[in-house]
Amino acid sequence: MPRSPGTPPPPATLTYSIGAPVTPQPHSRRTTSLEGVLNFGLSPEATAAEIAEADAILLAILNAYTHRTPVTARTGSISGGHFRADDLIAHLRLLAPSPAGRANIVRQVLAYLFPSAATSAAEPVPSLSEILPRARIGRVDPSLAFPGIDEFARDMLDCFFVPLMAEGGKTPAPTSRISPSFLTSRSRCDDHAPSPTRIETLRKQILQREDGRCVITGWLDEGVNRIRRAAGVQSATTAVVEAAHVLPHSLNSRHGQLTDEKAFVWRVLDMFDPGVRVMLDGALIDHPRNALLLQSELHVLFGQLQWWLEAVPVSSSGCRGGVC
Protein backbone atom coordinates (compact mmCIF):
# COMPACT_ATOMS: atom_id res chain seq x y z
CA MET A 1 0.00 0.00 0.00
CA PRO A 2 1.65 3.27 -1.03
CA ARG A 3 2.07 5.77 1.74
CA SER A 4 0.98 9.32 1.31
CA PRO A 5 3.60 12.06 1.24
CA GLY A 6 4.57 13.17 4.71
CA THR A 7 3.79 9.86 6.33
CA PRO A 8 6.50 9.17 8.91
CA PRO A 9 8.77 6.21 8.21
CA PRO A 10 8.03 2.97 10.01
CA PRO A 11 9.82 2.24 13.28
CA ALA A 12 13.19 0.55 13.19
CA THR A 13 11.92 -2.64 14.80
CA LEU A 14 9.42 -4.26 12.51
CA THR A 15 7.70 -7.56 12.38
CA TYR A 16 6.49 -9.16 9.23
CA SER A 17 2.96 -10.39 8.91
CA ILE A 18 2.28 -12.75 6.10
CA GLY A 19 -0.39 -11.00 4.13
CA ALA A 20 -1.72 -11.79 0.71
CA PRO A 21 0.69 -14.31 -0.76
CA VAL A 22 2.85 -13.19 -3.58
CA THR A 23 4.48 -15.29 -6.20
CA PRO A 24 7.98 -16.27 -5.12
CA GLN A 25 10.54 -14.51 -7.24
CA PRO A 26 13.46 -16.39 -8.67
CA HIS A 27 16.70 -15.68 -6.88
CA SER A 28 19.04 -17.84 -8.87
CA ARG A 29 20.83 -15.21 -10.89
CA ARG A 30 24.22 -16.67 -11.40
CA THR A 31 25.17 -16.27 -14.99
CA THR A 32 28.36 -16.23 -16.98
CA SER A 33 28.27 -12.43 -17.19
CA LEU A 34 29.03 -10.16 -14.29
CA GLU A 35 26.54 -7.70 -15.73
CA GLY A 36 23.97 -10.34 -15.01
CA VAL A 37 25.03 -10.93 -11.43
CA LEU A 38 24.59 -7.56 -9.79
CA ASN A 39 23.83 -4.34 -11.51
CA PHE A 40 25.20 -1.49 -9.44
CA GLY A 41 24.11 1.82 -10.75
CA LEU A 42 24.04 4.89 -8.60
CA SER A 43 20.87 5.44 -6.70
CA PRO A 44 18.21 7.49 -8.44
CA GLU A 45 16.67 10.22 -6.33
CA ALA A 46 14.76 8.87 -3.37
CA THR A 47 12.96 10.66 -0.59
CA ALA A 48 14.16 10.45 3.01
CA ALA A 49 10.96 8.60 3.89
CA GLU A 50 11.56 6.02 1.15
CA ILE A 51 15.14 5.47 2.26
CA ALA A 52 14.07 5.07 5.89
CA GLU A 53 11.32 2.62 4.97
CA ALA A 54 13.66 0.57 2.76
CA ASP A 55 16.24 0.50 5.54
CA ALA A 56 13.66 -0.72 8.06
CA ILE A 57 12.46 -3.43 5.68
CA LEU A 58 15.98 -4.72 5.10
CA LEU A 59 16.68 -4.77 8.85
CA ALA A 60 13.48 -6.71 9.45
CA ILE A 61 14.36 -9.26 6.77
CA LEU A 62 17.88 -9.71 8.14
CA ASN A 63 16.47 -10.05 11.64
CA ALA A 64 14.02 -12.70 10.47
CA TYR A 65 16.79 -14.51 8.60
CA THR A 66 19.02 -14.51 11.65
CA HIS A 67 16.35 -15.92 13.93
CA ARG A 68 14.72 -18.41 11.60
CA THR A 69 17.71 -19.87 9.82
CA PRO A 70 19.93 -22.31 11.69
CA VAL A 71 23.52 -21.19 12.02
CA THR A 72 24.76 -24.17 10.03
CA ALA A 73 22.57 -23.14 7.11
CA ARG A 74 23.66 -19.53 7.34
CA THR A 75 27.22 -20.20 6.36
CA GLY A 76 28.82 -20.46 3.01
CA SER A 77 31.78 -22.75 2.79
CA ILE A 78 34.73 -23.07 0.54
CA SER A 79 37.83 -25.03 1.37
CA GLY A 80 37.04 -24.74 5.06
CA GLY A 81 36.26 -20.99 5.03
CA HIS A 82 32.90 -19.86 6.35
CA PHE A 83 30.87 -16.71 6.34
CA ARG A 84 27.42 -15.68 7.44
CA ALA A 85 25.40 -14.10 4.69
CA ASP A 86 23.25 -12.02 7.03
CA ASP A 87 26.32 -10.71 8.83
CA LEU A 88 27.95 -9.70 5.58
CA ILE A 89 24.93 -7.75 4.37
CA ALA A 90 24.36 -6.20 7.79
CA HIS A 91 27.96 -4.97 7.87
CA LEU A 92 27.79 -3.71 4.29
CA ARG A 93 24.89 -1.55 5.40
CA LEU A 94 26.35 -0.57 8.75
CA LEU A 95 29.83 0.34 7.53
CA ALA A 96 28.98 2.19 4.34
CA PRO A 97 31.23 5.25 4.36
CA SER A 98 28.40 7.71 3.77
CA PRO A 99 24.60 7.98 4.09
CA ALA A 100 24.35 7.95 0.30
CA GLY A 101 26.43 4.77 0.20
CA ARG A 102 24.19 3.14 2.77
CA ALA A 103 21.07 4.10 0.81
CA ASN A 104 22.63 2.61 -2.31
CA ILE A 105 23.38 -0.67 -0.55
CA VAL A 106 19.89 -0.96 0.91
CA ARG A 107 18.31 -0.24 -2.45
CA GLN A 108 20.60 -2.71 -4.20
CA VAL A 109 19.88 -5.53 -1.76
CA LEU A 110 16.13 -5.00 -1.91
CA ALA A 111 16.21 -4.82 -5.72
CA TYR A 112 18.05 -8.13 -5.69
CA LEU A 113 15.67 -9.75 -3.22
CA PHE A 114 12.50 -8.46 -4.85
CA PRO A 115 13.13 -8.27 -8.59
CA SER A 116 10.44 -7.21 -10.94
CA ALA A 117 9.21 -9.95 -13.22
CA ALA A 118 10.05 -7.67 -16.11
CA THR A 119 13.51 -6.70 -14.84
CA SER A 120 16.41 -7.80 -16.95
CA ALA A 121 19.91 -7.79 -15.57
CA ALA A 122 21.09 -5.28 -18.15
CA GLU A 123 18.61 -2.61 -17.05
CA PRO A 124 19.49 -0.02 -14.44
CA VAL A 125 18.57 -0.83 -10.88
CA PRO A 126 15.06 0.47 -10.28
CA SER A 127 14.30 3.33 -7.95
CA LEU A 128 13.07 2.77 -4.41
CA SER A 129 9.62 3.94 -5.43
CA GLU A 130 9.50 0.95 -7.77
CA ILE A 131 11.05 -1.54 -5.35
CA LEU A 132 9.14 -0.68 -2.18
CA PRO A 133 5.69 -1.83 -3.30
CA ARG A 134 7.15 -5.29 -3.96
CA ALA A 135 8.97 -5.45 -0.63
CA ARG A 136 6.53 -3.60 1.59
CA ILE A 137 5.69 -5.02 4.97
CA GLY A 138 2.65 -7.21 5.10
CA ARG A 139 2.81 -8.24 1.46
CA VAL A 140 5.75 -10.55 1.53
CA ASP A 141 6.82 -13.56 3.52
CA PRO A 142 10.41 -12.66 4.42
CA SER A 143 11.49 -16.27 4.14
CA LEU A 144 11.02 -15.94 0.39
CA ALA A 145 13.96 -13.54 0.46
CA PHE A 146 16.30 -15.86 2.36
CA PRO A 147 17.80 -17.63 -0.70
CA GLY A 148 18.43 -14.22 -2.21
CA ILE A 149 20.36 -13.15 0.89
CA ASP A 150 22.68 -16.11 0.46
CA GLU A 151 23.20 -15.46 -3.22
CA PHE A 152 23.71 -11.70 -2.81
CA ALA A 153 26.38 -12.31 -0.19
CA ARG A 154 28.13 -14.90 -2.34
CA ASP A 155 28.11 -12.62 -5.36
CA MET A 156 29.52 -9.73 -3.34
CA LEU A 157 32.36 -11.92 -2.15
CA ASP A 158 33.10 -13.60 -5.47
CA CYS A 159 32.85 -10.54 -7.69
CA PHE A 160 33.96 -7.73 -5.38
CA PHE A 161 35.95 -8.74 -2.32
CA VAL A 162 37.92 -11.55 -3.98
CA PRO A 163 39.14 -9.32 -6.85
CA LEU A 164 39.73 -6.35 -4.54
CA MET A 165 41.89 -8.37 -2.16
CA ALA A 166 43.65 -10.15 -5.00
CA GLU A 167 44.59 -6.85 -6.61
CA GLY A 168 45.75 -5.23 -3.38
CA GLY A 169 49.45 -5.01 -2.61
CA LYS A 170 50.45 -5.63 -6.21
CA THR A 171 51.90 -2.24 -7.07
CA PRO A 172 54.66 -2.83 -9.62
CA ALA A 173 58.12 -2.15 -8.28
CA PRO A 174 59.83 0.97 -9.61
CA THR A 175 62.49 0.24 -12.16
CA SER A 176 65.10 2.84 -11.33
CA ARG A 177 66.94 3.89 -8.24
CA ILE A 178 66.34 7.20 -6.60
CA SER A 179 68.98 9.86 -6.88
CA PRO A 180 70.39 11.94 -4.04
CA SER A 181 68.34 14.89 -5.23
CA PHE A 182 65.03 13.16 -4.63
CA LEU A 183 64.48 14.80 -1.27
CA THR A 184 64.62 18.27 -2.69
CA SER A 185 63.54 18.05 -6.32
CA ARG A 186 59.85 18.25 -6.99
CA SER A 187 58.25 15.37 -8.87
CA ARG A 188 55.07 15.92 -10.81
CA CYS A 189 52.48 13.35 -11.72
CA ASP A 190 52.18 13.13 -15.51
CA ASP A 191 48.76 11.86 -16.56
CA HIS A 192 50.10 10.84 -19.95
CA ALA A 193 53.17 9.01 -18.69
CA PRO A 194 53.28 5.24 -18.99
CA SER A 195 52.21 3.38 -15.88
CA PRO A 196 55.73 2.33 -14.72
CA THR A 197 56.88 5.93 -14.95
CA ARG A 198 53.93 7.12 -12.90
CA ILE A 199 54.60 4.49 -10.25
CA GLU A 200 58.21 5.59 -10.02
CA THR A 201 57.16 9.23 -9.75
CA LEU A 202 54.61 8.35 -7.11
CA ARG A 203 57.21 6.52 -5.03
CA LYS A 204 59.51 9.52 -5.14
CA GLN A 205 56.68 11.82 -4.11
CA ILE A 206 55.68 9.61 -1.20
CA LEU A 207 59.28 9.20 -0.09
CA GLN A 208 59.49 12.99 0.04
CA ARG A 209 56.24 13.36 1.92
CA GLU A 210 57.10 10.71 4.54
CA ASP A 211 60.80 11.58 4.78
CA GLY A 212 61.67 8.12 3.45
CA ARG A 213 60.11 6.23 6.37
CA CYS A 214 57.39 3.58 6.62
CA VAL A 215 54.40 5.34 8.17
CA ILE A 216 53.80 2.46 10.60
CA THR A 217 57.22 1.24 11.70
CA GLY A 218 59.20 4.39 11.03
CA TRP A 219 61.95 2.30 9.39
CA LEU A 220 63.98 4.14 6.78
CA ASP A 221 64.02 3.14 3.13
CA GLU A 222 67.26 1.34 2.26
CA GLY A 223 67.85 3.54 -0.78
CA VAL A 224 67.41 6.72 1.23
CA ASN A 225 69.68 5.31 3.91
CA ARG A 226 72.43 4.75 1.34
CA ILE A 227 72.18 8.38 0.31
CA ARG A 228 72.26 9.61 3.89
CA ARG A 229 75.07 7.26 4.81
CA ALA A 230 77.15 8.80 2.08
CA ALA A 231 76.42 12.13 3.71
CA GLY A 232 77.52 10.79 7.08
CA VAL A 233 74.07 10.14 8.56
CA GLN A 234 72.93 6.56 9.10
CA SER A 235 69.77 4.95 10.44
CA ALA A 236 69.88 1.75 12.49
CA THR A 237 66.60 0.41 11.17
CA THR A 238 66.13 0.16 7.42
CA ALA A 239 63.78 -1.78 5.17
CA VAL A 240 62.46 -1.94 1.64
CA VAL A 241 59.63 0.57 1.65
CA GLU A 242 57.09 0.95 -1.13
CA ALA A 243 54.40 3.32 -2.31
CA ALA A 244 51.26 1.44 -1.28
CA HIS A 245 48.02 2.35 -3.03
CA VAL A 246 45.00 2.77 -0.81
CA LEU A 247 42.79 1.49 -3.64
CA PRO A 248 44.78 -0.82 -5.91
CA HIS A 249 46.71 0.56 -8.88
CA SER A 250 45.87 -2.51 -10.92
CA LEU A 251 42.12 -1.84 -10.77
CA ASN A 252 42.67 0.62 -13.59
CA SER A 253 43.58 -0.47 -17.06
CA ARG A 254 46.82 0.33 -18.81
CA HIS A 255 44.97 1.22 -21.99
CA GLY A 256 41.79 2.73 -20.58
CA GLN A 257 39.59 -0.26 -21.32
CA LEU A 258 38.46 -2.05 -18.18
CA THR A 259 37.58 -5.71 -18.12
CA ASP A 260 34.08 -6.58 -16.95
CA GLU A 261 35.54 -7.78 -13.66
CA LYS A 262 37.37 -4.53 -12.93
CA ALA A 263 34.42 -2.42 -14.08
CA PHE A 264 32.26 -4.32 -11.63
CA VAL A 265 34.61 -3.69 -8.71
CA TRP A 266 34.57 0.03 -9.52
CA ARG A 267 30.79 0.06 -9.65
CA VAL A 268 30.59 -1.47 -6.19
CA LEU A 269 33.14 1.03 -4.84
CA ASP A 270 31.12 3.83 -6.39
CA MET A 271 28.04 2.42 -4.75
CA PHE A 272 29.72 2.47 -1.33
CA ASP A 273 31.05 5.97 -1.84
CA PRO A 274 29.38 7.72 -4.77
CA GLY A 275 31.89 9.68 -6.85
CA VAL A 276 35.03 7.79 -5.83
CA ARG A 277 35.42 6.37 -9.33
CA VAL A 278 35.87 9.85 -10.79
CA MET A 279 38.43 10.71 -8.10
CA LEU A 280 40.68 7.87 -9.22
CA ASP A 281 39.93 7.66 -12.91
CA GLY A 282 42.79 6.72 -15.21
CA ALA A 283 46.16 8.08 -14.11
CA LEU A 284 44.62 9.59 -10.96
CA ILE A 285 44.90 6.15 -9.37
CA ASP A 286 48.62 6.95 -9.02
CA HIS A 287 48.12 10.30 -7.29
CA PRO A 288 49.73 10.80 -3.85
CA ARG A 289 46.30 11.18 -2.30
CA ASN A 290 45.84 7.44 -2.99
CA ALA A 291 49.15 6.28 -1.52
CA LEU A 292 51.17 5.85 1.63
CA LEU A 293 54.67 4.59 2.33
CA LEU A 294 54.90 1.11 3.80
CA GLN A 295 57.41 -1.67 4.31
CA SER A 296 56.80 -4.32 1.69
CA GLU A 297 55.27 -6.84 4.12
CA LEU A 298 52.82 -4.29 5.48
CA HIS A 299 52.05 -3.18 1.91
CA VAL A 300 50.85 -6.68 0.97
CA LEU A 301 48.77 -7.02 4.13
CA PHE A 302 47.24 -3.57 3.65
CA GLY A 303 46.24 -4.55 0.11
CA GLN A 304 44.73 -7.76 1.43
CA LEU A 305 42.60 -5.72 3.83
CA GLN A 306 44.26 -7.31 6.86
CA TRP A 307 44.76 -3.95 8.52
CA TRP A 308 43.50 -0.44 8.02
CA LEU A 309 43.72 3.11 9.30
CA GLU A 310 41.02 4.90 11.23
CA ALA A 311 40.89 8.64 11.63
CA VAL A 312 41.45 10.08 15.08
CA PRO A 313 38.98 12.80 15.97
CA VAL A 314 40.58 16.22 15.70
CA SER A 315 40.14 16.96 19.40
CA SER A 316 42.23 13.92 20.47
CA SER A 317 45.02 14.08 17.89
CA GLY A 318 47.79 15.67 19.82
CA CYS A 319 50.98 14.82 17.96
CA ARG A 320 52.87 16.39 15.14
CA GLY A 321 54.94 15.19 12.21
CA GLY A 322 55.16 11.51 11.28
CA VAL A 323 54.61 8.69 13.75
CA CYS A 324 53.91 9.54 17.38
Place this chain on the structure above:
Amino acid sequence: MDTYTPHMSRRFSHHLGSQLALEKRVVFVARVGVEVPDPRLIKLHAACAKILDLSGAAEYVEGVFWDAKMLEEQCTLESDGSSNLYALLCMKGLGISVR
Protein backbone atom coordinates in the same frame (compact mmCIF):
# COMPACT_ATOMS: atom_id res chain seq x y z
CA MET B 1 46.84 17.57 9.74
CA ASP B 2 45.32 14.09 9.29
CA THR B 3 45.84 11.68 12.16
CA TYR B 4 45.05 7.95 12.15
CA THR B 5 45.54 4.84 14.22
CA PRO B 6 46.24 1.43 12.66
CA HIS B 7 43.78 -1.41 13.29
CA MET B 8 44.30 -5.11 12.67
CA SER B 9 41.93 -7.75 11.45
CA ARG B 10 41.53 -10.81 13.60
CA ARG B 11 43.40 -12.92 11.07
CA PHE B 12 46.36 -10.52 10.99
CA SER B 13 47.79 -11.56 14.34
CA HIS B 14 46.72 -15.16 13.72
CA HIS B 15 48.77 -15.33 10.53
CA LEU B 16 51.75 -13.32 11.59
CA GLY B 17 51.90 -14.02 15.29
CA SER B 18 52.55 -10.35 15.73
CA GLN B 19 50.64 -7.16 16.14
CA LEU B 20 50.79 -3.63 14.92
CA ALA B 21 51.53 -1.12 17.60
CA LEU B 22 47.98 0.09 17.96
CA GLU B 23 48.89 2.92 20.27
CA LYS B 24 50.85 4.55 17.47
CA ARG B 25 49.39 7.46 15.66
CA VAL B 26 50.12 8.09 12.03
CA VAL B 27 50.15 11.72 11.03
CA PHE B 28 50.21 12.74 7.40
CA VAL B 29 51.57 16.17 6.56
CA ALA B 30 51.82 17.58 3.05
CA ARG B 31 55.44 18.26 2.15
CA VAL B 32 57.06 19.81 -0.92
CA GLY B 33 53.65 20.12 -2.50
CA VAL B 34 52.81 16.41 -2.18
CA GLU B 35 49.26 15.94 -0.96
CA VAL B 36 48.38 13.70 1.99
CA PRO B 37 46.24 10.56 1.54
CA ASP B 38 42.62 11.46 1.00
CA PRO B 39 40.65 10.68 4.19
CA ARG B 40 37.76 9.55 2.02
CA LEU B 41 39.88 6.82 0.38
CA ILE B 42 41.33 5.75 3.72
CA LYS B 43 37.79 5.46 5.07
CA LEU B 44 36.62 3.42 2.08
CA HIS B 45 39.55 1.02 2.43
CA ALA B 46 38.83 0.69 6.14
CA ALA B 47 35.14 0.02 5.50
CA CYS B 48 35.93 -2.83 3.10
CA ALA B 49 38.44 -4.32 5.53
CA LYS B 50 36.09 -4.12 8.51
CA ILE B 51 33.17 -5.63 6.59
CA LEU B 52 35.30 -8.66 5.75
CA ASP B 53 36.69 -8.96 9.26
CA LEU B 54 33.48 -8.52 11.22
CA SER B 55 31.36 -10.77 9.00
CA GLY B 56 33.89 -13.58 9.05
CA ALA B 57 33.98 -13.55 5.24
CA ALA B 58 37.74 -13.12 5.05
CA GLU B 59 38.22 -16.85 5.51
CA TYR B 60 35.95 -17.50 2.57
CA VAL B 61 38.00 -15.18 0.35
CA GLU B 62 41.22 -16.77 1.49
CA GLY B 63 39.70 -20.13 0.60
CA VAL B 64 39.32 -18.87 -2.96
CA PHE B 65 42.96 -17.81 -2.98
CA TRP B 66 43.94 -21.21 -1.65
CA ASP B 67 42.03 -22.94 -4.45
CA ALA B 68 43.69 -20.66 -7.00
CA LYS B 69 47.08 -21.51 -5.57
CA MET B 70 46.30 -25.20 -5.73
CA LEU B 71 45.25 -24.82 -9.35
CA GLU B 72 48.43 -22.97 -10.20
CA GLU B 73 50.45 -25.72 -8.61
CA GLN B 74 48.45 -28.18 -10.71
CA CYS B 75 46.74 -29.75 -7.78
CA THR B 76 43.12 -30.73 -8.01
CA LEU B 77 40.04 -28.93 -6.79
CA GLU B 78 38.07 -30.22 -3.86
CA SER B 79 36.48 -33.53 -4.80
CA ASP B 80 33.31 -32.67 -2.90
CA GLY B 81 32.58 -29.81 -5.28
CA SER B 82 33.11 -27.09 -2.67
CA SER B 83 35.68 -25.23 -4.76
CA ASN B 84 34.26 -21.97 -5.96
CA LEU B 85 34.79 -22.00 -9.69
CA TYR B 86 32.82 -18.80 -10.10
CA ALA B 87 35.18 -16.80 -7.91
CA LEU B 88 38.14 -18.42 -9.60
CA LEU B 89 36.80 -17.31 -12.97
CA CYS B 90 36.42 -13.77 -11.62
CA MET B 91 40.09 -13.83 -10.66
CA LYS B 92 40.99 -15.24 -14.06
CA GLY B 93 39.15 -12.35 -15.70
CA LEU B 94 41.32 -9.94 -13.74
CA GLY B 95 44.44 -11.59 -15.06
CA ILE B 96 45.34 -12.56 -11.51
CA SER B 97 47.90 -15.14 -10.66
CA VAL B 98 48.66 -16.08 -7.11
CA ARG B 99 51.85 -14.78 -5.59
